[in-house]
Amino acid sequence: MTTVHHRYAEVEGLQLFYRESGSPRAPAVVLLHGFPASSFMFRNLIPALADSFHVIAPDHLGFGFSDGPPAGEFGYTFDALAALTGALIGQLGVTRYAMYVHDYGAPIGWRLALADPAAVTAIVTQNGNGYEAGFTEDFWKPVREYWQEQSPRTEAAIRQALTLDAIRWQYVHGVPDESVVSPDTWHHDFDLVSRPGNDRIQLSLFADYATNIPLYPYLHAYLRESRVPVLAVWGRNDAIFGPDGARAFATDAHRAEIRLIDGGHFLLESQLETAVGHIRPFLQRSLS
Numbered sequence: 001m002t003t004v005h006h007r008y009a010e011v012e013g014l015q016l017f018y019r020e021s022g023s024p025r026a027p028a029v030v031l032l033h034g035f036p037a038s039s040f041m042f043r044n045l046i047p048a049l050a051d052s053f054h055v056i057a058p059d060h061l062g063f064g065f066s067d068g069p070p071a072g073e074f075g076y077t078f079d080a081l082a083a084l085t086g087a088l089i090g091q092l093g094v095t096r097y098a099m100y101v102h103d104y105g106a107p108i109g110w111r112l113a114l115a116d117p118a119a120v121t122a123i124v125t126q127n128g129n130g131y132e133a134g135f136t137e138d139f140w141k142p143v144r145e146y147w148q149e150q151s152p153r154t155e156a157a158i159r160q161a162l163t164l165d166a167i168r169w170q171y172v173h174g175v176p177d178e179s180v181v182s183p184d185t186w187h188h189d190f191d192l193v194s195r196p197g198n199d200r201i202q203l204s205l206f207a208d209y210a211t212n213i214p215l216y217p218y219l220h221a222y223l224r225e226s227r228v229p230v231l232a233v234w235g236r237n238d239a240i241f242g243p244d245g246a247r248a249f250a251t252d253a254h255r256a257e258i259r260l261i262d263g264g265h266f267l268l269e270s271q272l273e274t275a276v277g278h279i280r281p282f283l284q285r286s287l288s
Contacts (some may be wrong), residue, residue, distance in 0.1 A: 002051065007019075009047060015066065016084065017059045019046060019056075019129055020055065022053050025054070027121065029055050032108050035105075036192075037103075038191045041185075041268060041269075045100075048272070052093075058085060062076060062198065070197045070201075071200035078209070093152050099112070102126045104242070106130060107209070108124060113228075120226075120227040122286035123231070124279055125232050133244040137240070140240075142158060146206060159203075162282070163190075164187070170266065173238075173264050175237075175251070181266075223249070229255075230249050231259065234261065235264045235266075257278070260263070
């Protein structure tokens with residue numbers, strides 16, 4: 001049986017929670033979660049990889065079991081979250097690693113790769129956008145309005161994403177058989193997002209997401225120049241990041257592998273075995 005360790009590390013005076021499994025001598029794989037999740041989303045993927053890889057899955061600051069200082073005391077930006085993640089990885093003695101990015105984990109991962117291109121050995125992106133292609137109109141319209149003007153009207157629209165119904169929708173939309181997705185998932189996320197003051201953290205990050213799109217040309221140049229192996233394994237029914245977001249990686253990544261699977265945004269909840277069937281051999285080929 002695979003042992004998964006649940007640990008805390010102090011990074012720049014803040015406590016970050018992370019899950020860790022596998023031999024530290026094995027090739028490292030860092031799993032970066034999205035909104036509104038945490039490393040809990042990788043609870044089943046970690047044992048599926050840990051026999052061959054050193055797997056590390058942190059909770060971003062303000063998510064999961066990591067600290068969540070009030071938004072008035074800490075500037076919640078993707079730059080700041082990426083800096084903390086990079087510091088944690090370095091503190092754990094990991095200098096080279098593959099990354100699995102999902103949703104918010106993607107812009108965090110892109111920043112890490114751009115800051116230290118030689119450190120990244122491979123990229124698995126699971127519904128983690130790196131192109132403007134893939135942004136769905138219905139989901140992103142209120143978010144773009146919030147970028148342009150942060151008013152009571154636009155904030156009210158964004159706050160809908162923090163409701164239990166909206167979080168449940170992220171888990172079950174596009175899943176052919178909703179009964180395979182455990183309600184534990186959306187209730188777990190909702191309980192943590194609903195902690196006092198966490199709403200302001202999430203609003204700060206929704207506003208800061210606008211800073212990710214200007215980074216895309218640099219990401220594309222990095223993909224071309226580094227020739228880092230890329231696997232886009234994607235829930236093709238995702239109503240947040242559509243399948244064009246996966247296909248776009250073939251534009252710049254060298255021989256990108258694109259795998260569209262019948263699932264939604266949280267693909268691991270409904271198609272774990274199928275996803276692992278692509279992820280494991282990709283990592284084994286890339287990291288051998």
